[in-house]
Structures are given as structure tokens and as C-alpha cells.
Amino acid sequence: MFKVNDNFSALSSGYLFSEVGRRISAYVQANPSADIIRMGIGDVTRPICGSVIEAMHRAVDDEASCATFHGYGPEQGYQFLRDAIAANDYAKRGIAIETDEIFIGDGAKSDIGNICDLFASSNRVAVTDPVYPVYVDTNIMSSRGHSIEYLPCVAANSFVPELPVCSPDIIYLCYPNNPTGTTLTKDQLTEWVRYAQDHGAIILFDSAYEAFITSPDVPHSIYEIDGAKEVAVEFRSFSKTAGFTGVRCGYTVIPKSLRGRFSDGSVASVNMLWNRRQCTKFNGASYIAQRGAEAIYTPQGQQEIGQTIRYYLENARILRNGMSGMGLEVAGGVDAPYIWVKTPKGCSSWQFFDKLLEECHVACTPGAGFGSSGEGYIRLTAFNTLENTVAAVDRLSRLSL
Ligand code: MLT
Numbered sequence: 001m002f003k004v005n006d007n008f009s010a011l012s013s014g015y016l017f018s019e020v021g022r023r024i025s026a027y028v029q030a031n032p033s034a035d036i037i038r039m040g041i042g043d044v045t046r047p048i049c050g051s052v053i054e055a056m057h058r059a060v061d062d063e064a065s066c067a068t069f070h071g072y073g074p075e076q077g078y079q080f081l082r083d084a085i086a087a088n089d090y091a092k093r094g095i096a097i098e099t100d101e102i103f104i105g106d107g108a109k110s111d112i113g114n115i116c117d118l119f120a121s122s123n124r125v126a127v128t129d130p131v132y133p134v135y136v137d138t139n140i141m142s143s144r145g146h147s148i149e150y151l152p153c154v155a156a157n158s159f160v161p162e163l164p165v166c167s168p169d170i171i172y173l174c175y176p177n178n179p180t181g182t183t184l185t186k187d188q189l190t191e192w193v194r195y196a197q198d199h200g201a202i203i204l205f206d207s208a209y210e211a212f213i214t215s216p217d218v219p220h221s222i223y224e225i226d227g228a229k230e231v232a233v234e235f236r237s238f239s240k241t242a243g244f245t246g247v248r249c250g251y252t253v254i255p256k257s258l259r260g261r262f263s264d265g266s267v268a269s270v271n272m273l274w275n276r277r278q279c280t281k282f283n284g285a286s287y288i289a290q291r292g293a294e295a296i297y298t299p300q301g302q303q304e305i306g307q308t309i310r311y312y313l314e315n316a317r318i319l320r321n322g323m324s325g326m327g328l329e330v331a332g333g334v335d336a337p338y339i340w341v342k343t344p345k346g347c348s349s350w351q352f353f354d355k356l357l358e359e360c361h362v363a364c365t366p367g368a369g370f371g372s373s374g375e376g377y378i379r380l381t382a383f384n385t386l387e388n389t390v391a392a393v394d395r396l397s398r399l400s401l
Pocket of ligand 1: 041043
């Protein structure tokens with residue numbers, strides 16, 4: 001009989017958010033009248049803004065006539081979107097990124113997983129703990145499960161990871177952070193870039209929540225740090241920035257100065273490897289999604305998405321204040337849509353998840369699902385309506401702890 005990839009047997013039995021969803025569904029099935037407020041998976045709830053919707057309608061119409069029809073697009077993404085990204089997300093911040101360093105994809109999650117194709121299985125990996133589970137799972141699938149160093153992010157270090165001790169080749173950083181909602185200052189991120197330079201490592205920088213940054217000392221891009229173009233890949237997503245979780249579009253920046261080595265010692269351009277990979281395995285994000293994403297960068301689009309982001313940040317503020325008002329320790333929620341809450345009295349993450357679900361009908365994500373340092377925490381998301389956020393805080397505040 002054919003053999004399957006053994007690495008899959010090393011994965012945890014279910015993907016975290018599928019498991020959370022399964023438990024909520026089981027509860028709802030047993031308690032059909034329960035009015036559950038879902039603050040578990042970080043999925044947006046506000047509709048896509050008018051400028052983007054109009055642009056996507058126009059793109060649909062383009063597909064209806066021979067003169068404007070688009071079939072397969074470029075695997076790297078349409079030039080109009082790459083130009084808009086280079087100009088708005090980078091040049092406006094004083095960062096020179098060339099358009100052929102930008103690859104449009106169908107969302108950061110796919111690119112983050114797929115980039116594993118580029119790296120030898122012998123590489124050592126470092127991730128923060130707690131961590132977005134995709135980094136760990138995809139490295140386990142790619143035979144690097146035994147060489148992952150976990151960098152604890154706990155209250156004692158203000159959720160800022162110490163530099164690694166095992167000299168990793170690949171370092172995953174996600175800032176603003178999922179799940180803790182915390183950030184790194186420019187000085188802190190500079191230490192990581194210097195570490196990668198000194199150790200010949202690559203940083204895979206997940207910047208999916210960049211749009212939520214409000215603090216002035218928090219960098220919006222890793223390329224704000226000198227030298228980062230030689231050591232870092234940056235992943236961005238329109239999912240949380242503009243409500244594209246269902247539409248699917250994001251991008252990955254791979255500077256041409258970022259180089260690794262083949263096992264024979266010869267030098268490899270990571271940009272060229274990714275381009276080669278994408279040409280073989282990807283036919284580009286949809287034209288309609290890319291036209292929608294382009295509209296985010298119009299003045300009207302910027303104004304509209306800004307309004308939605310402020311709406312979610314207000315929810316985050318309400319959650320933060322609500323939880324700290326209950327005497328709970330809280331992190332995150334200032335430059336991010338996630339609030340990281342310490343469970344009371346040594347309650348485990350899953351126990352507190354059950355308690356909130358059963359006694360308040362509020363669903364959260366148990367911190368332990370993000371790694372062992374997440375035990376004793378839960379994550380709440382601000383991606384809900386204002387009304388539900390206020391109602392959730394009200395229900396939680398009546399909980400006897
Ligand atoms: C989350 O809840 O952490 C997000 O939905 C994850 C994701 O964007 O895939």
C-alpha cells in the first residue's frame with residue numbers, strides 16, 4: 001500500500017480553531033436556545049467597505065466582455081496591485097520596495113505555510129510560545145518538527161521573547177502578535193534583525209495585524225529596520241485590514257537582497273526560489289479580489305477601512321477595560337484586535353473556556369491551544385459588533401470568579 005507523510009502523525013489531533021468550533025457546536029447542539037457570543041476565532045464581522053465592493057463589481061463586469069476579460073493572471077499578482085502596495089505601504093513610510101519584490105497571494109496563511117517549500121528540512125526553527133499554530137504545524141509537516149525552539153512570552157518578560165539559544169536558521173515573528181496582542185518597539189525588533197544578521201538566519205515576519213498599530217514607537221514594517229532586507233520576509237494580509245477573510249487576498253514581500261545557500265554552498269535568491277515555486281504551484285489570486293484590494297489604497301478606501309479598524313479597536317478597548325475591571329490581568333488590545341487574559345485562581349485555559357461558554361454563553365480561544373506558555377490564559381477577539389462586545393463584557397462581569 002502507498003505510504004503517507006509520517007509527519008502528519010506528529011501533529012496535534014485537530015487544528016486549534018477547528019477544535020474550538022467543534023466544542024462550540026457540540027454545546028449549541030445540546031443547548032439550542034443558548035445565544036452564544038463568539039469571541040474565539042479572529043474572523044471579521046463588518047462588511048467590506050463601499051470602495052472595495054464597487055471595484056469588485058466593476059471587475060466582475062470586466063469578466064463579462066471579450067475586451068476586458070481576464071483569464072489566468074500573473075502568478076506574482078497584477079502589476080496594478082503591486083504598484084499600489086509599493087507606493088502606499090512602503091514608499092509612503094520611506095521604505096524602498098520594488099514591485100518585483102511583492103508577490104500577491106490568496107492570504108497570509110497560505111503563503112506562510114507554503115514558504116516551507118523553500119527551506120531544507122535540516123534547518124532549525126524558532127517560534128514564540130504562545131504561537132499562531134500554522135508556523136508549528138507547517139514545519140512539522142516539512143520534517144522540522146524535532147528542531148523547533150519555543151521562546152516563552154509570559155507576563156515576566158512582558159510577552160517579549162528572549163533571543164534564542166539554539167541558533168535557529170528560521171525565526172518566526174508575528175507583530176502585532178497573535179495571540180497575545182502585544183507588540184515590539186523599533187529597538188526590540190532591531191535586536192532581532194541584528195541577531196539574524198549575526199547568525200545567518202531568516203526572519204519570517206507575519207504582519208497580518210499591521211493596520212491596528214496606533215502606538216508611535218511600533219514599526220509598521222520590519223523593513224523600517226536597517227539591514228532587514230537582507231534577512232527578512234514580510235507577510236501581509238487584507239483579511240483583517242479590509243475584511244477579506246472570505247474574499248482572500250494578501251501579499252508577501254521577498255527582497256532581492258535576501259539570500260540563502262544550497263547544500264553545495266552556492267548562493268540562492270529567496271525571491272527567485274519563491275517565484276519559481278509560485279509559477280509551478282499557483283495561478284495567482286483572483287482578478288476580482290485584486291481589483292478589490294487595489295481600491296483599499298484610494299483615498300476613499302483608506303478612509304473607509306480606517307473607520308472599520310477604529311471600530312474594532314474600540315471593541316478591544318471595551319474588552320480590555322471590562323476584563324481589567326473584573327480584576328483580571330490583561331495584555332494586548334491596544335495595537336491589535338486580540339486581548340490576552342489571565343485566567344483566575346489557577347484555572348486552566350480549557351476550564352475557563354468551558355466556564356465562559358456554559359455560564360456566560362461567550363466563546364473564547366483557550367490560550368493553551370497556542371502553546372504551553374499559553375496555559376492559564378484565554379484570548380478574546382475584538383472582531384465582533386459593538387453590541388455583542390458590550391453584551392459579552394456585561395455577561396462576563398456577572399461571573400463569580
Ligand atoms: C485567528 O483567530 O487567530 C485567526 O483567525 C487566524 C487566521 O487568521 O488564520
